[in-house]
Amino acid sequence: MTQMNNFPSNQHNNHLYIPAKKFQKKVAYFSMEFAIHQGLDTYSGGLGFLAGSHMLSAYSLKQNVVGIGMLWKYGYYSQARKDDQTMEPRAIQKYYNFLEDTGIEVGVRIHENFDVKVRAYLLRPEVFNTVPIYFLTTDLDSNDYLSRTITNYLYDANEVTRVSQSIVLGIGGAKIMEALGGADIYHLNEGHALPAFYYLRDRGITKDQMVFTTHTPEKGGNEERNAYYLNDCGFFGRNLSDEELRKEMVNGDNLNYTISALRFAKRSNAVSKLHSKVADGMWKNYENISKIIPITNAQNEVFWQDVDLKKAFVKRNQTAFQNRKRSLKQQLFQEVLKQTGKLFDPDVLTIVWARRFAGYKRADLLLHDLHRFEELVRDQNRPIQIIWAGKPYPMDFDGIGIFNRLVKYTAEKPNLAVLVGYEIDLSRKLKLGADIWLNNPRITREASGTSGMTAAMNGAVNLSTNDGWIPEFQRHGENSFVLPEIDHLLPVEQQDAIDSDNLYAILENEVIPLFYEDKEQWMNIVFKSMEDILPEFGSDRMATEYYDRLYS
Structure with a gap:
């Protein structure tokens, strides 16, 4: 890891302001998308709008929160029209001169012990009035072509890339937080960053430090993949034994991101009172899941x-x-x-x-x-x-x-x-x-x-x-x-x-x-x-x- 000379090193300065007394507990908030400003194309929809408003309010309240997100090279997509006015998705490369290269770089294993470099860029609070948010990229000269494309598109359609994105956000993000001095609480906004919990568990982070927000009753929003395949991808931060894998499996040989996150977390929340009832009904038959409380979404x-x-x-x-x-x-x-x-x-x-x-x-x-x-x-x-x-x-x-x-x-x-x-x-x-x-x-x-x-x-x-x-x-x-x-x-x-x-x-x-x-x-x-x-x-x-x- 390298570090820029002007990048602060102590914990409070890493946070870039002194948190309020009632919000001293340091929280690392992982989200695949953040909607902060029209000029920062790192979101697709409601999940990002919610995360953006959260980061804005956390800043105004001077909470000790740090955002961990992804720096998407082409964003989600730019919506345009074909010549008959119907929809045409376009990929347009983005540039952000207001993000600061922290110099913090970590390696993550993705497939067959291949070491992929992940670098963090900082959105400082004074730019858009948010808490500090660290955006991760693999688009680095030190990576090969395929590794560089991991952070090209939000919700890439290719399954291998999608899994790799979760590893980068989860394990890469957790390692970035280690470089910043760690956190008291690790909060996953939806299950995309689930590999963070596996990595953090192996690093001695306890259940009391993990919390989770589930956002959707839609099947497609609760990702589920073959556990052996995920193990081969490096999803768990290390190779799990067959016995360890079986403990993670549901619905045959699959791992369900939401169920695993609910099992890791000391406490989880649904995003409305009605959703908490729906979520309880969805997951009640699975053992060892955390209590799901309602904390209704809101906007700034x-x-x-x-x-x-x-x-x-x-x-x-x-x-x-x-x-x-x-x-x-x-x-x-x-x-x-x-x-x-x-x-x-x-x-x-x-x-x-x-x-x-x-x-x-x-x-x-x-x-x-x-x-x-x-x-x-x-x-x-x-x-x-x-x-x-x-x-x-x-x-x-x-x-x-x-x-x-x-x-x-x-x-x-x-x-x-x-x-x-x-x-x-x-x-x-x-x-x-x-x-x-x-x-x-x-x-x-x-x-x-x-x-x-x-x-x-x-x-x-x-x-x-x-x-x-x-x-x-x-x-x-x-x-x-x-x-x-x-x-x-x-x-x-x-x-x-x-x-x-x-x-x-x-x-x-x-x-x-x-x-x-x-x-x-x-x-x-x-x-x-x-x-x-x-x-x-x-x-x-x-x-x-x-x-x-x-x-x-």
Whole structure:
């Protein structure tokens, strides 16, 4: 390991500020993605947005937290369009002159004792007001070509590369923390960095120092691979014997990242109260797992909330609020015009659906009954405008198919638009410009979801199924609109039919009439939503709760 002369060596200086007295315990927070700024492309979606808000609040609270992430050469992907407007993923190399080369370099074994070098680059707190975050790369002259490509793409489709990424983040990250003096608590944000726990156990780190956050009830989000294959890859930091491997196996010869992390951790958390019940149901039949407590996800208000909207809300000045909202809608509609050639009207009710395009999130639920939907969007007396945005995983052909279907369907419709480039900047524009934030996943499938929180901070009213964080917030007709709960065990076709009927009914009978015919009551709902969202769903609460309930 080499170290730059100007890189500080003592523990507090490594942290780069003196932590607050109540947050002295040093925490290493491992995450595959961090959404910190539009100019730092190290995230794909909700997991990164959550981690970014956590790091922002940890800094403002002066918590003794250090982030460990990955420096993706090409980011996730850049979302563009083909010549027919359908989606095209592009790989564009990124450069960040604000990251500091720490000179700290460690080696990790990946396949057949091959030593891969991992170097840490530092994001200092003063750059984006976060805790220190160390971003790891294998794109080094000292590595061979294949080793250099490990940190090319977030969630690389190649399985060997994906496993290697976990080893780099987990074992490489743990070794970087050793070079920085170690930590009192090692926190895995999802199971991607699981190799860290195996390595740390062999280094004498105890169960009391390991905690884990599980983020999804989706099978694809809880990685599972053959344990013998992982052993050959170097996943465990050393070669485990067959007897040791058998202790790690579930579902045949497999290792499930989530189950293993739950077994390592002294305490784990789900990301909403509903998710904690779902997670308990998912993992209750496996032995020796840690207790899963709910710590509901949250977002950073300083980062996401428009200052002028907040001022108008605090004063309950409806006129000032509506004027600012109208201006923000016009800014959003400039983006709509640029991308689609459509002129949207700031005085028209604007509905936004924007998040990752995954099947269970049902981006196209509004199109379930086309006749009924088209009656809504053709109404000249009470017009509506709808915007969709989001990035499917580039190898999720079902998600891309839904995206492209919406592109083609909306192409000739003047009040419907599909936008590309759903990253921090576009996300902010959509949340500032939306009147209704539409969220319609199948119930129990969304662990938390946080986009509706930041939308509510900016006066967008949530229209949602009662899933994720929404049950902890919603009061239908007072601060939001919520579809009636249905039996989540019904066939998905039935769920979609019932939920779409309820969605049309709420729009036809409640949302649209209220927006146009009772502005006073509409603003009461907007202000009540803003009142109820903070501080409960602000990330200062979440970051504090991690110390109080997970790290204690």
